[in-house]
Structure formats: C-alpha cells, structure tokens
Amino acid sequence: MKKQTKSTSSTIVLFNKPFNVLTQFTDADNRQTLKDFIDIPNIYAAGRLDRDSEGLLVLTNDGKLQHKLTHPKAKTSKTYWVQVEGIPDDRAIKALQGGVELKDGLTQPAKVKIIDEPAVWPRNPPVRFRKHIPTTWLSMTISEGKNRQVRRMTAHVGYPTLRLVRYRVGNWTIDGIKNGEYVTLS
Incomplete structure (x- = not known):
C-alpha cells in the first residue's frame, strides 16, 4: 500500500523588520517580537537579524529553503x-x-x-x-x-x-x- 503524503505549499514571507524587534515569536521579557507584526502560523525565520538591526528578514515553512538560506556552505x-x-x-x-x-x-x-x-x-x-x-x-x-x-x-x-x-x-x-x-x- 502506498503511503499518501499531504501536499503542503511553501510559504515565503519577506518582512521589513523595524529596529528593536526580536527575530523570534516569543519573549519572556515582553519585548516586541515577530508576533507583533506577523500572524501566519508555522513559519520560521531563515536566519537572524539582531534586535538593533533593521530590514529584510525572510521567514518560511520550507525547511529546505531555510537551510539553504542559512547554511554557511550555501553562501547566500x-x-x-x-x-x-x-x-x-x-x-x-x-x-x-x-x-x-x-x-x-x-x-x-x-x-x-x-x-x-x-x-x-x-x-x-x-x-x-x-x-x-x-x-x-x-x-x-x-x-x-x-x-x-x-x-x-x-x-x-x-x-x-x-x-x-x-x-x-x-x-x-x-x-x-x-x-x-x-x-x-x-
């Protein structure tokens, strides 16, 4: 019997991160995080952008893409x-x-x-x-x-x-x- 796999499409989010926002969805110290701006389930940041840095952050639900964007050998x-x-x-x-x-x-x-x-x-x-x-x-x-x-x-x-x-x-x-x-x- 063939195992059926659920087809899920890749989601890619391009976020222009403001200054002083953490590149995560939760924070025990109640600082601003991605959840204050993005309400899309099951996506994760492909890499980090420091709290005091601004600009493009790529988020995705695609593990292969996330790995490609962040792995040093990929040289993105x-x-x-x-x-x-x-x-x-x-x-x-x-x-x-x-x-x-x-x-x-x-x-x-x-x-x-x-x-x-x-x-x-x-x-x-x-x-x-x-x-x-x-x-x-x-x-x-x-x-x-x-x-x-x-x-x-x-x-x-x-x-x-x-x-x-x-x-x-x-x-x-x-x-x-x-x-x-x-x-x-x-």
Whole structure:
C-alpha cells in the first residue's frame, strides 16, 4: 500500500523588520517580537537579524529553503546598508573588501562601496550623532553570517556602525515593503 503524503505549499514571507524587534515569536521579557507584526502560523525565520538591526528578514515553512538560506556552505549573499561614524578611507574600504581578522577568524572578502544615503524610513529612536563627526553610508555584501559580522568588521577598521539595514537576501529585497510590514510569496 502506498503511503499518501499531504501536499503542503511553501510559504515565503519577506518582512521589513523595524529596529528593536526580536527575530523570534516569543519573549519572556515582553519585548516586541515577530508576533507583533506577523500572524501566519508555522513559519520560521531563515536566519537572524539582531534586535538593533533593521530590514529584510525572510521567514518560511520550507525547511529546505531555510537551510539553504542559512547554511554557511550555501553562501547566500546578503547586502546591507551600513551607516558608519566617520568617512572611511581607501585603506579601510580595501581591508573590508579583502576580509578582516576578527576574534573568530578571517572574514571572507566583501563587496563594499560608499553610497549616497539610501531612502530609508526614520529610525525610532533616531541614531545618536556626534555634532562634529560626519557619517557615511556603505553598501556591504557578504556571503557568510558570523555573529554581528558587519558591525564587527566596520569597528575593526575604525568606523563603528551606527545603523544597519539589511537590504537584500539572495534575490529578495525590501523594495516596496514598508518598515514593519511584510509580503507573502507562494
């Protein structure tokens, strides 16, 4: 007798995560989580986005897709818009592009370039600026996911991250998705 399997379709949710939201559905300390924004059962975040980071988070009920997006061997590229303190010089940009030595090892080379300030939503609360220190926006594309990697990389070369917005994961972007909202792909 042939075993029948229930056909379930893949659900993919692209969420533009606000600042100060945890990338989980529950929290014992009653902080904001995904459940405050998304009411779709049986989906899980494919990767993490720190509480103090913003932008694209992919959620799915497809275990294979989740594994593909998060496993280091898959090398799924992610692009971040990074506001840093100061104006990075060529040495810093070249160091980021070549990979920098962090406590947990050498990062893979990154695609890094200085960009104009992207058209992003105001952050709540706003980033704290220092009156006499300018800021710069970078586009950084990496294909590994060490803990707080982008922040540690920019700090390592002397330009601490003030704001971090994930713009792209694989072929998906936050284009057209307002902060705090999501779209469902099926």
